[in-house]
Amino acid sequence: xxxxxxxxxxxxxxxxxxxxxxxxxxxxxxxxxxxxxxxxxxxxxxxxxxxxxxxxxxxxxxxxxxxxxxxxxxxxxxxxxxxxxxxxxxxxxxxxxxxxxxxxxxxxxxxxxxxxxxxxxxxxxxxxxxxxxxxxxxxxxxxxxxxxxxxxxxxxxxxxxxxxxxxxxxxxxxxxxxxxxxxxxxxxxxxxxxxxxxxxxxxxxxxxxxxxxxxxxxxxxxxxxxxxxxxxxxxxxxxxxxxxxxxxxxxxxxxxxxxxxxxxxx
Numbered sequence: 001x002x003x004x005x006x007x008x009x010x011x012x013x014x015x016x017x018x019x020x021x022x023x024x025x026x027x028x029x030x031x032x033x034x035x036x037x038x039x040x041x042x043x044x045x046x047x048x049x050x051x052x053x054x055x056x057x058x059x060x061x062x063x064x065x066x067x068x069x070x071x072x073x074x075x076x077x078x079x080x081x082x083x084x085x086x087x088x089x090x091x092x093x094x095x096x097x098x099x100x101x102x103x104x105x106x107x108x109x110x111x112x113x114x115x116x117x118x119x120x121x122x123x124x125x126x127x128x129x130x131x132x133x134x135x136x137x138x139x140x141x142x143x144x145x146x147x148x149x150x151x152x153x154x155x156x157x158x159x160x161x162x163x164x165x166x167x168x169x170x171x172x173x174x175x176x177x178x179x180x181x182x183x184x185x186x187x188x189x190x191x192x193x194x195x196x197x198x199x200x201x202x203x204x205x206x207x208x209x210x211x212x213x214x215x216x217x218x219x220x221x222x223x224x225x226x227x228x229x230x231x232x233x234x235x236x237x238x239x240x241x242x243x244x245x246x247x248x249x250x251x252x253x254x255x256x257x258x259x260x261x262x263x264x265x266x
Contacts, residue, residue, distance in 0.1 A: 001066075003155055003162035012128050014066040016163050017087075017118040024064040024071070028057060033118055035093050035244035043245065052250075053243040058095045068099065069114040078137035080111040081201075081264070084125050085145030088207050089116025091253065093242025098250035100145075103257030108266060110140060119164035121151035126188035133195045141201035141264050144192065146229070148207065149182045149221045186225055193226070203263050204229045205256070207237070230263065232256065 001019070003010045020031040029037045035058065044054060063071050068090055083089050083101050091099035091114070101114035115128055125144060132142070152165045196202035206222040206229050223229050236256060241249030248256070 001162050002160055004160035012065060012067070012115065012131050013117070013120075013124050013162060015117040015119050016161065018062070018066040021062055021066060024062060027060045027062065030060055030092060030118070033087070033092050033244065034246045035242075039244060043243070056095070058093065058243050060091075061096050067115060067117070068096070069101070070111075075113055076111060077113070077139055080113050080139045081108065081141035081143065082113045082115060082132060082139045083143045083145060084129055084132070085116040085143075086120045086125070086147040086151075086207065087116065087118035088147075088248055089114065089145045090118055091116065091247075092118055093244035093247040094250050094253060098253055100253045100257050100260070103254045104260055107257055107261045108264065110266065113139070116145070119151070120147065121153055121164065122146050122149070122185040123188040124153055124162075124164070126192035129192040129195060138199070140266060141203065142196050142199060143203045143205070143260055144189075146189065146204060146206040146222050149185050150178065152181045152184065182221060186221075189222075189226065201264050201266070203260060205232060205260070207232075230259065232259075 001010065001014050001016065003013060017030075017032040021027065029035055029040065040053075043051070047054065060068060062068055065072060069075070081104060083104070089100060091101070096102060099114060101112040101116075105112040115132070117124070117128075125146065129142070129144065132139070154163045154165060155161070156163065193202075193204075204226060206220060220229075220231070223231060233255075236248070236252045239248050239252040240246050241252070
């Protein structure tokens with residue numbers, strides 16, 4: 001998307017991964033992700049005959065702003081729960097009814113707004129958190145599902161295009177650069193948290209944020225800096241049973257929805 005925040009109001013930030021989606025509608029695959037038609041055909045050749053997605057299609061219903069939710073004008077924001085996050089929140093590899101948002105909606109009986117975007121860094125998640133706070137009625141609940149700390153984004157110099165950067169190669173990247181990316185993410189997250197500090201239903205989880213220290217122990221930077229973040233079970237974190245073989249499958253998204261619901265005070 002064009003993200004010229006100096007000269008205009010870009011609205012909620014959306015991922016360059018979705019630029020090949022022509023507009024609102026329902027799609028069978030997600031170009032730019034690991035869930036393309038080509039990826040699916042490769043999986044068909046490799047997976048066993050009882051593979052769930054051999055006989056169960058995936059549908060992505062996208063609104064005109066490239067989000068997997070209702071049109072913003074049709075949402076009763078003050079009576080909704082809003083999820084902010086990356087591709088796990090968006091639900092790459094699972095059909096509409098199996099996203100975290102859809103499961104949470106079934107459990108709570110409340111409208112759940114899915115503001116997850118593929119490839120998003122914590123900085124962009126925080127920007128959308130700020131945009132929500134400044135431009136929409138305060139929702140019933142705000143759930144930040146943070147991603148890993150080595151994602152960032154760039155704004156191109158000429159067109160002001162927003163380009164997400166999913167990972168940096170830790171082995172090849174200068175330590176100063178890594179430290180800067182991590183520190184920037186923490187700063188964004190702190191500012192987002194300040195916006196919702198008095199909200200009774202502001203909940204935080206984190207995704208793919210584990211790194212090994214010199215003693216090979218798994219550490220989470222997010223949970224070290226923000227001890228209030230809810231930790232996911234190890235098996236959930238490592239699940240890649242979605243159709244794209246890279247994201248949470250339908251059973252894990254349901255479990256995470258139940259975890260979120262158990263921490264809401266509705």
